[in-house]
Amino acid sequence: MRVICPFLRGFLPGILVGLFTSLLFFSIWRHPSNNLDTHLQYTERLDQTPRREANANGPRNGPTSTERSDRSPEENEADWTRRIAKLAETSKVAIPGAFDLLVLVHSAAEQRSLRDAVRLTWLQRGSPNGEYVARFVIGTRYLDDSTLAGLATENEEHGDLLVLSDVEEDGNTEWPSSWKILQAFSWAVTHVDFATLFKCNSATFVDIDRLLAKRLTPQRGTIWGYFAGGVKAVRYSENSVAKEENWILCSHYLPYPQGGGYIISRNIVELLVEMGPHLDHYRHDDIALGVWLSPLRGIKKQHALWINSGYYSRGCLNSFVVSHAESVESMEAKAGSLERKGRLCESEYQSRLAYHYNWTVSASRCCVRKVGIH
Ligand SMILES: *[C@@H]1O[C@H](CO)[C@@H](O)[C@H](O)[C@H]1NC(C)=O
DSSP: OTTHHHHHHHHHHHHHHHHHHHHHHHHHHHOHHHHHHHHHHHHHHHHHHHHHHHHHHSTTSSOOTTSOTTSOHHHHHHHHHHHHHHHHGGGGOOEEEEEEEEEEEEOOTTOHHHHHHHHHHTOOSBOTTSSEEEEEEEEOTTOOHHHHHHHHHHHHHHOOEEEETTOOOTTOOSSOOHHHHHHHHHHHHHHEEEEEEEEEETTOEEOHHHHHHTOOTTOTTEEEEOEEOSOBOOOSOSSTTTOOTTOOSOSBOOOEEOTTEEEEEHHHHHHHHHHGGGOOOOSSHHHHHHHHHTTOSSOEEEEOTTEEOSSSOOEEOTTOSEEOSOOHHHHHHHHHHHHHHSSSOSSOEESSOBOOOOTTSOGGGSOOOBTTOO
16 A cells, blocks of 8 residues: 555546546536537538539539530620529519418528438428428528529529528528518518418428328418527627527517427418518517517417427427428438338437427416426
8 A cells, every 4th residue: 555655646636637627528518508519510510511512513613514614704604694693583483383381491502411401301392292382592692603603503403492682691501580581471472372381491300291291271370380488688699690689679589489490371471571661670580580470469379399490409209290400410310210110210319308388477487398298
């Protein structure tokens, strides 16, 4: 012992400091507020993929099929101009037919890999039986010509983009601004005959067959979502994605359907478009919807546990029809599991407890998370 003890005396403080540091590091790493950063970094990483793809076969680097090298630069430029103009036309084209559901997927130009994952896993441009039709909604204001040409190529291939040339994405690729969503709603009511509108983001995975099977169509005046209440407002934040600079109504947001996926009856969409010129705008479409819908009578707000639409996912449960905060890989896993086993999750887990929304009390007490609510 006498031999070991002096040895330990020398090293023990070092070992303790090491242990403490790693514990501290671990707890910081596990802290929920850090998920935001991880999530953002992850999205950025995803977003780099399409750029490489675009470089490989897009117009930025070398000729595309329509941009041949035997043409003069002037001819190529004229070609770009024509294709970009054609891309902008997407918002002027009406979609023929009548649909139970119009799916609008908010997307930013650089989210190509997520759009491709959505296309490959759950969303067709239109359903075989004509129940739904879908568009990716992209704001293209201030985008440079090569990005626009990339989008033009994408749309020539898939024909499923809705380009809003007055809308700026404003660096917030995750969430659309209320300005963008109102423009999209406004387009929808004048260009598509639909009964219900489903809005989601490009990081949303949907079991579209089960969504259609819910037959939400006949219910007018309803909005289905996972509602949040009593959420503290963030006006200033280092993280530009989270903040709502214009928010002055209260220290908390008004109850709102989380933006990862909500479904609205056509008559409410029409009403919002009609009120449009008089509405205030916010950086997040869901926060704005909370304000816009609050004073209106006769709107049924259906808090749906089958919608997992928050910034943070609640995990994976087979009962989820809508799942948000997905990546390319997790969408592929879900689609694969649905195909092979007929259920959404390889294994079910809950990473945040759920709640039933209590509409009879004030928003600060609306949403009590409990074990056993799925
Ligand atoms: C809502 O809250 C009130 C008051 O606490 C309670 O009496 C009522 O049972 C709650 N309703 C639901 C559906 O949880």
